[in-house]
Amino acid sequence: MTNPSFLKNPSTKIPPWLQPLWDSLEFNALPNAVLLYGQTGIGKFDFAIQLSKALLCEEKSAAVPKPCNCCEACRWFESGNHPDFLPLVPETHGKFLPHSSVEGIEESSGGKKSKSSQSDETQDSSEKKEKKNISIEDVRSSIEGLSIGAHRGGNRVVLIYPMEMLRSDAANTLLKSLEEPIGQTIFILVADRLDRVLPTIRSRCRLLAVPRPERQTGLEWLNNTLLNKDKINVPQEELGSIYDEQGGSPYAARMLVLARHNKDEKDEAALAHLASRHLLQGLAKGAEIDWLEIAEKIHKAPIRVLLITQQRWVADIESVHQAGIVRYYPKQLKTLRELSSCINQPRLLRFWKNLLRARTYENHPLAARIQLEVLLLEYKQLFNG
Numbered sequence: 001m002t003n004p005s006f007l008k009n010p011s012t013k014i015p016p017w018l019q020p021l022w023d024s025l026e027f028n029a030l031p032n033a034v035l036l037y038g039q040t041g042i043g044k045f046d047f048a049i050q051l052s053k054a055l056l057c058e059e060k061s062a063a064v065p066k067p068c069n070c071c072e073a074c075r076w077f078e079s080g081n082h083p084d085f086l087p088l089v090p091e092t093h094g095k096f097l098p099h100s101s102v103e104g105i106e107e108s109s110g111g112k113k114s115k116s117s118q119s120d121e122t123q124d125s126s127e128k129k130e131k132k133n134i135s136i137e138d139v140r141s142s143i144e145g146l147s148i149g150a151h152r153g154g155n156r157v158v159l160i161y162p163m164e165m166l167r168s169d170a171a172n173t174l175l176k177s178l179e180e181p182i183g184q185t186i187f188i189l190v191a192d193r194l195d196r197v198l199p200t201i202r203s204r205c206r207l208l209a210v211p212r213p214e215r216q217t218g219l220e221w222l223n224n225t226l227l228n229k230d231k232i233n234v235p236q237e238e239l240g241s242i243y244d245e246q247g248g249s250p251y252a253a254r255m256l257v258l259a260r261h262n263k264d265e266k267d268e269a270a271l272a273h274l275a276s277r278h279l280l281q282g283l284a285k286g287a288e289i290d291w292l293e294i295a296e297k298i299h300k301a302p303i304r305v306l307l308i309t310q311q312r313w314v315a316d317i318e319s320v321h322q323a324g325i326v327r328y329y330p331k332q333l334k335t336l337r338e339l340s341s342c343i344n345q346p347r348l349l350r351f352w353k354n355l356l357r358a359r360t361y362e363n364h365p366l367a368a369r370i371q372l373e374v375l376l377l378e379y380k381q382l383f384n385g
């Protein structure tokens with residue numbers, strides 16, 4: 001029995017919805033820069049790690065799929081010691097890279113022991129701001145190192161994630177080396193938001209859109225991974241809700257389940273989830289929302305998460321209003337219907353724009369509490385009568 005996917009990917013670290021993308025890649029014919037982009041929590045970072053490994057794998061036989069996981073290069077890679085693999089990630093993301101005890105962890109997977117998971121949903125707190133950026137020094141020293149030949153005589157891979165965290169001076173340094181490729185160096189850039197990547201960088205990369213799975217596929221993967229790998233059994237209905245609330249991002253949903261399972265009260269993801277719950281309870285009240293009380297309860301949670309929750313809630317109100325469809329909070333259909341029936345459209349549009357604007361500053365929030373109060377008061381006024 002032949003299974004081409006399995007042959008090409010014996011490690012099965014590529015989740016099923018990314019397999020077609022993986023199969024489409026010609027490892028020998030990649031341009032010197034690729035930019036992977038797509039929604040947070042769908043497997044981009046794992047994918048980029050596997051791609052880096054495949055590009056560095058030294059298995060000679062064309063019959064053996066890469067990465068072979070057996071050659072010296074693969075072993076070096078897995079132990080985090082491959083000299084030609086140059087990951088540029090903020091300090092806060094270092095734990096997501098391969099090293100002896102860690103297997104591939106997606107950008108938003110909490111990992112089993114990770115205390116401060118840095119998912120899209122959790123990365124925020126101003127004291128960590130510095131560490132979250134990728135500094136000019138790191139970029140410069142990595143790029144300067146490129147002028148010396150590859151240590152092992154093959155490819156060299158520079159992995160940068162998340163591109164949004166690249167400071168602009170660092171981005172300019174990167175740009176120069178994208179303009180003048182050095183030897184067999186391949187840049188793998190990963191971004192959650194393509195619109196946050198400088199156009200000059202985008203235009204020098206092959207863009208690879210990373211898809212979100214179909215709900216059924218994503219849920220199956222989530223369930224299997226939780227059962228087989230994490231040994232956690234979550235009732236199907238609950239799992240479905242978590243999945244939808246995470247916008248159909250299986251890795252993000254897994255991280256949340258892990259954090260809750262570990263009852264890690266310091267886990268940012270778990271805290272953020274709790275704050276989102278409070279926020280949702282408030283939002284469900286529409287014009288009756290006690291905006292001051294809610295802001296008081298939640299303002300210490302990452303503003304990013306709170307903004308995303310508001311965006312999703314409002315998107316659902318709008319979607320119910322227009323087409324009767326719910327994407328994120330299907331259990332709240334009744335409430336969403338009631339709210340959408342008395343919505344003031346022009347105000348909703350303005351509110352939506354304000355949420356978008358707030359998100360552009362989410363990594364540098366000023367006075368998060370005041371910002372929340374303003375938004376929640378505005379939300380309260382969306383409803384007529």
Ligand SMILES: [Zn+2]
Binds near residue numbers: 056058067068071072
């Ligand atoms: Zn290998």
